[in-house]
Amino acid sequence: MTASPDPDLAAGVREFxxxxxxxxxxxxxxxxxxxxxxxxxxxxxGLTLVAVDESGGGSGGSxxxxxxxxxxxxxxxxxxxxxxxxxxxxxxxxAGVPVPKGPLTVAPVNTFxxxxxxxxxxxxxxxxxxxxxxVVALATDxxxxxxxxxxxxxxxxxxxxxDPAGLxxxxxxxxxxxxxxxxxxxxxxxxxxRGALLRTGQMAGALEAIHLLTSRYxxxxxxxxxxxxxxxxxxxxxxxxxxxxxITAMSTWRAAAIAARRPARFEAFAAKLVANESxxxxxxxxxxxxxxxxxxxxxxxxxxxRRLNAWQHEFGTERELxxxxxxxxxxxxxxxxxxxxxxxxxxx
Amino acid sequence: MNLLPTELTEDELRLQSEVRSxxxxxxxxxxxxxxxxxxxxxxxxxxxxxxxxxxxxxxxxEYGGHGRSAVDRLxxxxxxxxxxxxxxxHWIADRQSGPMIERHGSEAQKQQLxxxxxxxxxxxxxGMSEPGSGSDLASLRSRAQWRGDRxxxxxxxxWTTGAAQATxxxxxxxxxxxxxxGLTQFVVGCDTPGLTISPIVxxxxxxxxxxxxxxxxxxxxxxxxxxTGAGWAQNTGELVLERxxxxxxxxxxxxxxxxxxxxxxxDSVAQSDLGTITARMWALRGLSLxxxxxxxxxxxxxxxxxxxxxxATGWEADCVRLVARxxxxxxxxxxxxxxxxxxxxxxxxxxxxxxxxxxNEILRSVVAKGLARR
Numbered sequence: 001m002t003a004s005p006d007p008d009l010a011a012g013v014r015e016f017x018x019x020x021x022x023x024x025x026x027x028x029x030x031x032x033x034x035x036x037x038x039x040x041x042x043x044x045x046g047l048t049l050v051a052v053d054e055s056g057g058g059s060g061g062s063x064x065x066x067x068x069x070x071x072x073x074x075x076x077x078x079x080x081x082x083x084x085x086x087x088x089x090x091x092x093x094x095a096g097v098p099v100p101k102g103p104l105t106v107a108p109v110n111t112f113x114x115x116x117x118x119x120x121x122x123x124x125x126x127x128x129x130x131x132x133x134x135v136v137a138l139a140t141d142x143x144x145x146x147x148x149x150x151x152x153x154x155x156x157x158x159x160x161x162x163d164p165a166g167l168x169x170x171x172x173x174x175x176x177x178x179x180x181x182x183x184x185x186x187x188x189x190x191x192x193x194r195g196a197l198l199r200t201g202q203m204a205g206a207l208e209a210i211h212l213l214t215s216r217y218x219x220x221x222x223x224x225x226x227x228x229x230x231x232x233x234x235x236x237x238x239x240x241x242x243x244x245x246x247i248t249a250m251s252t253w254r255a256a257a258i259a260a261r262r263p264a265r266f267e268a269f270a271a272k273l274v275a276n277e278s279x280x281x282x283x284x285x286x287x288x289x290x291x292x293x294x295x296x297x298x299x300x301x302x303x304x305x306r307r308l309n310a311w312q313h314e315f316g317t318e319r320e321l322x323x324x325x326x327x328x329x330x331x332x333x334x335x336x337x338x339x340x341x342x343x344x345x346x347x348x
Numbered sequence: 349m350n351l352l353p354t355e356l357t358e359d360e361l362r363l364q365s366e367v368r369s370x371x372x373x374x375x376x377x378x379x380x381x382x383x384x385x386x387x388x389x390x391x392x393x394x395x396x397x398x399x400x401x402x403x404x405x406x407x408x409x410e411y412g413g414h415g416r417s418a419v420d421r422l423x424x425x426x427x428x429x430x431x432x433x434x435x436x437x438h439w440i441a442d443r444q445s446g447p448m449i450e451r452h453g454s455e456a457q458k459q460q461l462x463x464x465x466x467x468x469x470x471x472x473x474x475g476m477s478e479p480g481s482g483s484d485l486a487s488l489r490s491r492a493q494w495r496g497d498r499x500x501x502x503x504x505x506x507w508t509t510g511a512a513q514a515t516x517x518x519x520x521x522x523x524x525x526x527x528x529x530g531l532t533q534f535v536v537g538c539d540t541p542g543l544t545i546s547p548i549v550x551x552x553x554x555x556x557x558x559x560x561x562x563x564x565x566x567x568x569x570x571x572x573x574x575x576t577g578a579g580w581a582q583n584t585g586e587l588v589l590e591r592x593x594x595x596x597x598x599x600x601x602x603x604x605x606x607x608x609x610x611x612x613x614x615d616s617v618a619q620s621d622l623g624t625i626t627a628r629m630w631a632l633r634g635l636s637l638x639x640x641x642x643x644x645x646x647x648x649x650x651x652x653x654x655x656x657x658x659x660a661t662g663w664e665a666d667c668v669r670l671v672a673r674x675x676x677x678x679x680x681x682x683x684x685x686x687x688x689x690x691x692x693x694x695x696x697x698x699x700x701x702x703x704x705x706x707x708n709e710i711l712r713s714v715v716a717k718g719l720a721r722r
Contacts, residue, residue, distance in 0.1 A: 003353040003354070003355060004352040004353060215719065215720075219720070229716070229720070232709070232712070232713060232716075235712055235713065235715075235716035236712050238716060238719065239655065239658065239712045239715045239716055239719075242655060242715065242719055243655050243658070243659045246351055246635070246652070246655065247631050247632070247634075247635060247659065249351075250351055250353055250631065250634045250635055250638065251630075251631045251634060253352070253353040254353045254634045257353060257355065266630075267630070269623075269627070270626065270627035270630045270631065271627075271631070273623070273624065273627040273628075274627055274628060274630075274631040277628075319616075319620055321623065321627075322619075322620040322621070322622075322623030322624045322627065323616050323619045323620045323623055324623065325622070325623030325626050325627060326608075326611070326618070326619030326620055326621065326622035326623035326624075326626070327613075327616075327619045327623075329608050329622055329623070329626055331608070331609035331610075332605065332609060333608075334601070334604055334605045334608045334609075334622070334626060335430035335601055335605055337626055337630065338601075338626065338629045338630050338633050339364070339426050339427070339430065339633065341355055341356050341361070
């Protein structure tokens with residue numbers, strides 16, 4: 001049995017982003033202009049709604065396929081709301097709502113009050129809202145039932161902001177009729193778990209990027225008459241980054257395989273925690289190995305380390321995720337949660 | 349990066365539940381002194397396990413083994429380690445010496461030794477390190493000289509875990525001055541005249557560590573394992589088995605399980621620490637399983653195995669800190685509570701986890717060289 005990414009898809013996606021993303025990332029970093037052409041090209045190739053059924057407007061791929069795209073896009077720092085669109089599509093599909101084309105985004109859970117069809121509230125830190133055709137959210141109606149709701153740009157006022165990576169993260173004040181208001185079985189925890197898993201995949205891609213950048217740099221940079229990568233003290237950094245990239249990628253694929261079958265909050269949270277820890281280690285190690293050049297905007301390391309700094313703090317704080325897992329590890333179930341493939345562990 | 353995720357097959361899942369039920373029956377809680385990792389020597393338990401076919405799993409059926417995969421073996425040993433089962437008697441033979449003898453030994457050696465290993469009757473120790481040769485193993489000076497009709501061994505091996513109860517030592521000796529090409533392995537019975545085994549008291553007061561001295565130990569040529577001068581290469585190939593496995597990061601499992609079962613429902617700091625530990629161990633398991641799968645595909649992921657051991661042993665030692673900080677006092681090694689004693693031992697011995705089987709410094713060099721070749 002395998003849960004590996006499809007090599008043909010991986011190669012195709014790599015080819016696409018390798019040829020297009022680096023320039024777009026640098027350009028976005030300078031200008032902040034949304035790369036509409038890159039988005040359109042990705043959409044054309046079916047890379048924006050990978051895991052959505054073909055009947056619902058998507059490419060009919062698996063969650064692993066979806067993550068293959070996200071890992072690779074992040075590997076090249078593609079400045080596109082691919083994870084946000086995938087997460088919005090996950091919400092819409094859960095309510096049986098067809099997924100529209102174009103960039104989408106998701107507002108944090110329970111920031112909007114739902115009164116009949118009226119949505120009100122202020123959402124902080126909504127990524128890529130300026131580019132999104134719809135802001136989708138999970139809300140609770142008067143009877144306490146989960147609803148998937150959405151507003152279009154006519155329904156909110158936007159205040160621009162950014163995350164530490166310079167990616168857009170806006171504040172929305174909403175007062176409007178919901179353009180979508182439908183029942184869903186998904187809970188806030190499900191949404192957080194899916195978001196955590198998608199971000200973990202992006203972090204795996206960013207970690208692979210800094211692994212490749214650092215390996216190349218320490219092989220080329222000469223001090224004391226030899227490449228600095230020959231020094232054991234520097235090797236310790238490259239090894240730490242390789243480990244971080246490897247364990248984060250492995251955790252992504254494992255959690256994705258299980259999340260395709262059943263709710264996988266334990267696996268998603270565990271993978272995200274490991275990604276966070278790996279990111280902290282690898283960001284420090286990569287900057288240390290690079291020295292001053294890595295601290296500049298002209299060298300591409302920052303495109304990845306800044307994203308890792310931002311993504312560590314999303315879809316649950318460290319404390320929330322680790323406490324949720326810890327609370328769910330019932331007496332006698334610690335070892336089983338590690339060695340079972342389908343651990344019977346219900347994370348709140 | 350070579351590691352890809354893998355899942356357990358139906359057969360492997362069946363094996364897992366079979367091992368679980370056997371251990372629940374054979375080792376009910378409280379019936380045995382729980383161990384940290386691979387401590388605890390109980391020949392009777394090793395034989396019982398062997399009767400189930402779970403010792404010498406990798407050895408071919410024609411030599412009394414079971415021809416099982418590396419993944420099957422992982423499935424078995426993770427259940428043993430999770431319970432802190434007494435596996436030391438057969439451990440080294442099962443993990444390393446048996447597969448090494450099957451791969452490099454003569455037909456006579458295989459027939460003579462492998463059935464005993466698979467039966468849990470024979471216990472092996474590894475004689476590699478010496479007082480003057482640790483990380484720089486190829487500098488070793490213990491010597492085997494050919495005297496026309498026999499080998500004569502002289503020198504001292506140290507940090508030889510389990511030698512006091514072992515039946516055999518698989519030792520690496522210098523047979524010529526060629527640094528790597530002058531090393532040869534020998535299988536030495538522990539009752540051979542001239543061999544003296546002296547326990548070394550370990551930091552926690554235990555005495556599994558030994559020094560083994562060889563004084564004019566005479567061996568017939570049939571004790572030589574593989575070609576003269578091939579010892580270094582033979583060992584390099586086996587490092588995947590030694591480094592990539594779950595035994596490198598499961599020492600604390602019984603202690604964590606015990607602690608986790610007693611957390612106060614409102615102790616969110618302890619729950620958070622438990623969550624951190626669980627997430628890390630879940631992730632490491634994915635790597636070890638993937639390495640075992642690669643071994644079964646005939647590959648030798650030496651770099652990946654070293655990478656996993658380096659990461660895992662550091663995290664494992666960190667687990668001790670995360671658990672111990674909730675006790676509220678320094679754990680007492682003489683406490684009437686066996687779990688507190690175990691935690692006290694863990695605090696003391698955990699620095700050894702990043703030393704044994706290749707120090708983390710050496711492993712980082714191995715990984716860096718492996719990565720640079722890609």
